[in-house]
Amino acid sequence: MKRRTLLASGAGAAMAAVLGAPLRAQSGKTKVGFIYVGPVGDGGWTYQHDQGRQAIEAQFGDAIETVYAENVPEGPDAERVLTQMVLGGANLIFTTSFGYMESTLNVAAKFPDVKFEHATGYMTTDNVSVYSARFYEGRAVQGHLAGNMTKSNKIGYIGSFPIPEVIRGINSAYIHAKQVNPDVEFKIVWAFTWFDPAKEADAAKVLIEQGCDVILQHTDSTAPQAAAQAAGNVYTFGQASDMAEYAPMPRISSIIDNWGPYYIERTQAVMDGSWASVSTWDGIGKGMVKIGEISDAVPAEIKASAEALRDRIAAGEYHPFTGPLNKQDGSAWLAEGETADDGTLAGLSWYVEGIEGDIPS
């Protein structure tokens, strides 16, 4: 989310000339780079992206080469790592965190013949694509399960950062919990991190102490699962990856990010020379979002209705944001039968009616 002065100034152009394509390391293979905000062993977000990287290797074998850097802070460090990747000969680079947006755009501007794919971003250029998954579709299924499973009618939600991506998830989960359980109440804690097991565990413990018996999370570690397991009677959902090691309790289902097919498709496009800048936003239907096995801790009829919801979303028969829906302040958002358009969803910055509390702003 930052920019180095050097590159904003005229010196940037001079440097691009010095460091440009002719000087870069070249090999016959297509080289695909990945930059990760967490460690590949986080068991969540970064782990799933690295699974995608391995899927490319499995698909193309010796025809390609992949490189990655993990735990790269958003900001000047990311920009340096990206530049080093390009200098090392990368042809295609996936930048797998929202906070890499500015670094991605800066480096992409300097190296127009290298292709970039920025996850969860919204800015595209000739050589920068954006891609994300409709996680809110998975959140709908989660909310459905959570609303059915809670006995205290209090559902805890560990938010990461108050950006549209996260707010969409909260709204979608709330709407579908409320549908099956009108008494349901959401308690939201903002952790201000994507990955920090200690903070996530603290947040989970606070929510459990406040009487929440289902915990949803938008953070990447399994610390909330461990906290729920210690509490004994609390349900959780795997986030980003299946987190099956906590099944059947406390993990009763999960949202799985399935990046492999997209990464293979985009790598193939670079190899063919057919790569073009696109905005991709796929959901359950295309398989980018998967719902992990709903465990035996969930009664059969609830499991069946959750799976039916999943299948309706996948088939395009049902949109998780279908009116009538009001905003938190009571003003109208969607009329009866109306569905939210992608533009509104991409910039969603308010809660729907019924959720208590303010979004930090």
Added chain:
Amino acid sequence: MLTLEKRPQPSKNWTYAAPLLAVVITMIVGGFVFAALGKDPLVAIRTIFYDPLFGEFASYSRPQLLLKAGPLILIAIGLSFGFRAGIWNIGAEGQYIIGALAGAAVGLAYFPDGSRIVVFPLMILAGVAGGMIWAWIPAFLRNRFKTNEILVSLMLVYVAESIQASMALNLLRNPDGHGFPGSRNLSQIPASANLEIFANTGIHWGVFTALVAVVVSYGVLMRHRFGFDVRLAGQSPRAAIFAGVNPKRLVMTCMLISGALAGAAGMFEVSGPAGRVSIDFNVGYGFTAIIVAFLGRLHPVGILFAGILMALTYIGGELAQLSLSLPGAAIQLFQGMLLFFLLAVDVMTNFRIRFGSKE
């Protein structure tokens, strides 16, 4: 039998040899770790220590080394005064954050008008003042209530981080930022940008200040009465009191110096490489600078080299991740070993090893 025998005087030779030996031992043990991971240890060591300086793309990575080393050196120089006198400011990270916030706040207050000649110096002053205020708190509490400055300064880091998150979300947030947290990009505003002094060298005003700090602190430590007091207080607090050193004033002065330089480092970073206040724009320079200070023997010139060495392990470490697929944790392990072996080898400065029993 091996026995350790305290030296009457710390060994001068060992003082200089210890860091070099620690680097060599780290390379050797690190080499074994890399070999155990299935990588050629010689290639790994070359990638980390040689390639960023003289490798194929050194024209890019050399300026990057200075960018990374600048704040480390500046903060470590400030810390070295207190550390020499036995005053332990562990909270430079917090002073760095508050300095950055103060500097950024001044820069943003003048947006969009304001000429650079006024704004940028004011930002530097604000950064210095911010760091000093944050360092003043543990110094005051220690002098007044005999609190432990290690704990107080460390705890204040977490307070500073919370203030930073709040600033990024509220007061300093970019009104044109589509609701996303983070301030305007100071490095894109001509009046507030911490620009490079010489194009493509990585030497921005913060790096320049760090180099000045090295020279000035050398003069102060070696040639000035204050430097003498600091060294004396570290070696023998009682002797220092007899020599007329006011211990409370010494605590305050050393803490303020370290706070000022850490705050300045934060301001230069937020208006330059980092560009903006975000929820977590601090990346641990304040803590890493502690390692740099000790690796540099608390000596200004030593700190200069230690800062560059530390930057080398970061940038070389990234290269090793990219070209050799070394895991990121292996690089962190490598950095940790550097301090560990330094402390271990340091025993030789104050003790000598005697073989056989002591009769």
